[in-house]
Amino acid sequence: MTDAFNVVEVATSGAGVLAAEMARSGWQGVRDAMVGFFRRGSEEAAREELRVLDLRHARVLDSSETDREAVLEEVRGMLMIQLAAFLQKHPDAVTDLAALVREKESGAVPGTNLTAHGNTNSQVIMTGNSINGGSFTYRPESAQ
Template sequence: MGDALDIMQVASVGAAALVTEMVKNTWESVRDSVARFFQRGGEESAEQELQLIDTARQRLVGTAEGERASVEEQLRGQLMIQLGAFLQKHPDAAQELQNLADQVQEADEGSGARTSVHGNTNSQVVIAGGAINASGGFHYRTPEGGR
């Protein structure tokens, strides 16, 4: 029973990663990885599984922006079931799916906002993509001769 829970957890993480990537311009490279993943089930099975993924993506990208969150949620559930069923037949593929999901997440974390600051004399700039911790605190003073 513990293995089934692990498989479904991996399937859930994988489904979330796929739905996130479906609307990005990096989808084709992710799709190639998904195709390799499904090859574990054989050529015919891989084609069928990939067709379901392609249909899900077409549905998502064809959805109006206002309805997208609802469709994303539905697709995450459907893909979790699809991936879970595949992993039950091929439990040795769980690590490969987890690795794919981790790669997608790492790529997302690396694609955060980028900021360039120019001409900021006599000023301080603090930019954070997450929490800022400082044991001594932050101290800001107006520049010498400033108001």
């Protein structure tokens, strides 16, 4: 699974997941997972990879709503290059990144359980992220 095609494929998928999560409230959990991923290299290299990841996250957060999609696309490209380079040096990490991508794409959020009780004649919307629909937008405070 470590041939060049799979490395680029996994890096591209990973970059998409990371960029999407940078704009959501669950970013810290994904960042924490990336700490373990980058530790496949040396501690010093892991610190540098995380520093770059944090700079890209700050770029997304600092972007305006109107620029957000363009910034996310730019960051996604940079992340793909960063991840592909890392996977070239540490091909055994491909399975770790692929597992993270599968987890995020499945929508599984470990440790999250949402429950609503006693709601009569009301709508209940539960989410761990932002909701957009028609003229309605909800963003958790941590995602703003």
